[in-house]
Amino acid sequence: MNPAPAWQSLEAAPSLWSATAAPLRELPPLKGDTQADVAIIGAGYTGLSAAHHLAESGLAPIVLEANRPGWGASGRNGGVITAKFRVSFPAIAAAHGKPMARRMYDIAIEATDIVAELVSLYGIEAAQLTRSGQVKAAHNHETLAYAVKEAEWLRAELGDTTMSVLDAGQVREETGSSGFVGGVLNAGSGGIHPLNYLHGLAEGVVSRGIQVHAGTPALRLRRERDGVLIETPGGTVRAKQAIIATNSYSDLTPATRDYQSTLIPFRSAIIATEPLSPNLAASVMPTRRTYTETKRMMRWFRMVDDRVIFGGRGAFGKADSPAAFRALQKAMVGIFPQLADVPLAYRWSGLVAMTLDSVPHVGPVDDRVMVAMGYNGAGVAMSSLMGRYLAAFARGEQPDVGLLDAARMRRVPFYPLREPAVRMVAGWYQFLDAIGR
Numbered sequence: 001m002n003p004a005p006a007w008q009s010l011e012a013a014p015s016l017w018s019a020t021a022a023p024l025r026e027l028p029p030l031k032g033d034t035q036a037d038v039a040i041i042g043a044g045y046t047g048l049s050a051a052h053h054l055a056e057s058g059l060a061p062i063v064l065e066a067n068r069p070g071w072g073a074s075g076r077n078g079g080v081i082t083a084k085f086r087v088s089f090p091a092i093a094a095a096h097g098k099p100m101a102r103r104m105y106d107i108a109i110e111a112t113d114i115v116a117e118l119v120s121l122y123g124i125e126a127a128q129l130t131r132s133g134q135v136k137a138a139h140n141h142e143t144l145a146y147a148v149k150e151a152e153w154l155r156a157e158l159g160d161t162t163m164s165v166l167d168a169g170q171v172r173e174e175t176g177s178s179g180f181v182g183g184v185l186n187a188g189s190g191g192i193h194p195l196n197y198l199h200g201l202a203e204g205v206v207s208r209g210i211q212v213h214a215g216t217p218a219l220r221l222r223r224e225r226d227g228v229l230i231e232t233p234g235g236t237v238r239a240k241q242a243i244i245a246t247n248s249y250s251d252l253t254p255a256t257r258d259y260q261s262t263l264i265p266f267r268s269a270i271i272a273t274e275p276l277s278p279n280l281a282a283s284v285m286p287t288r289r290t291y292t293e294t295k296r297m298m299r300w301f302r303m304v305d306d307r308v309i310f311g312g313r314g315a316f317g318k319a320d321s322p323a324a325f326r327a328l329q330k331a332m333v334g335i336f337p338q339l340a341d342v343p344l345a346y347r348w349s350g351l352v353a354m355t356l357d358s359v360p361h362v363g364p365v366d367d368r369v370m371v372a373m374g375y376n377g378a379g380v381a382m383s384s385l386m387g388r389y390l391a392a393f394a395r396g397e398q399p400d401v402g403l404l405d406a407a408r409m410r411r412v413p414f415y416p417l418r419e420p421a422v423r424m425v426a427g428w429y430q431f432l433d434a435i436g437r
């Protein structure tokens with residue numbers, strides 16, 4: 001018997017989000033041959049936001065999703081909304097000048113704002129969007145000094161007013177943990193129920209008449225004289241343009257596989273506890289923001305209702321591993337010893353897409369195909385924004401996307417060696433974290 005095709009063989013483990021999501025209507029697979037202005041491959045935030053913005057521009061999009069909307073990272077992430085890139089704004093200024101840092105900062109702020117706009121426009125109350133801020137909690141004085149310097153630079157050079165420095169006592173009051181030497185509060189950040197946000201977007205675009213087909217992998221994408229032809233198991237789509245919105249799952253079929261070589265997929269894992277007793281719940285993260293550490297192998301945590309959710313590096317390779325979840329639980333109990341006897345209710349993971357220059361990319365790769373991908377683990381807000389820029393490119397405009405320009409996309413050299421390389425770098429980072437450096 002032939003092995004199952006890639007898009008059928010990967011099943012996502014049940015998550016807190018899938019267990020608590022508002023239902024999404026049935027979206028039948030494409031049957032027969034059809035036409036559209038723009039064919040979008042992938043129904044995560046990137047694809048659905050692109051569909052929304054294209055329709056706003058008067059263009060007719062169609063969305064093809066191999067699994068179901070939200071099956072990828074958009075339905076499995078931590079729901080932390082931050083205005084940042086993996087590379088810091090001072091580092092961008094040092095390498096590319098202050099005007100570029102300013103443009104990237106404005107893009108990051110626009111990204112967090114657009115989530116609120118879409119939630120409000122489509123009435124996605126179930127997304128439980130909060131803008132309660134994020135605490136970056138420092139595990140040593142060196143990383144604290146770095147975080148403070150960055151916050152001061154943002155205030156002095158870009159006029160940022162969202163960051164404030166916290167001492168060790170304030171971080172203890174914020175987190176309920178005495179494991180940190182200080183930190184920085186970013187008041188502009190927030191949290192969301194990621195799958196409800198995704199379902200709300202999908203319901204929104206479908207109810208305005210946009211076709212979204214689940215169970216419809218784009219198997220092949222061919223350039224034709226006047227556009228593209230996309231083959232799926234049940235039919236074809238002819239479109240003037242195509243958008244590749246498949247991010248770290250771009251290797252599911254040959255239609256999008258080529259783009260995977262611009263990404264380094266990295267498994268990110270999340271655990272969620274059983275509901276805490278009221279006393280315990282009051283002792284953990286009492287300010288109910290989102291929280292990150294300054295360690296290289298960054299871990300983050302937040303309360304969702306009365307559960308703790310805690311995320312960080314997952315297993316290497318294609319599948320989850322019990323050892324990676326145990327390591328996360330140990331890290332959680334290290335920060336919150338009071339959770340030692342609290343059982344876990346959910347364990348799940350997904351792939352984040354790292355890029356060589358640590359920023360995502362958006363724009364045309366030729367006269368018919370556009371991409372947006374490579375969110376480096378910070379894509380809830382950014383991928384929502386990329387839909388707006390993709391629609392602008394589709395209209396023939398040239399939005400200023402700063403360093404995110406798709407022309408800057410680079411293939412990962414020695415691509416087949418990326419897994420051992422990631423393993424080696426991650427091992428070294430873990431060692432440095434473990435010895436407190």
Ligand SMILES: Cc1cc2nc3c(=O)[nH]c(=O)nc-3n(C[C@H](O)[C@H](O)[C@H](O)COP(=O)(O)OP(=O)(O)OC[C@H]3O[C@@H](n4cnc5c(N)ncnc54)[C@H](O)[C@@H]3O)c2cc1C
Binds near residue numbers: 378
């Ligand atoms: C565990 C985890 C935690 C994260 N936490 C956060 C966080 O807290 N905050 C944050 O900002 N970011 C976070 N991220 C990153 C964020 O989730 C992603 O950057 C974002 O969801 C990317 O959205 P997307 O639409 O580009 O891709 P995805 O949501 O991955 O969607 C891609 C879709 O394309 C489909 N597809 C692939 N190939 C084909 C094909 N050939 N034909 C049709 N469909 C296809 C897939 O089935 C998939 O549904 C996290 C990611 C993970 C995995």
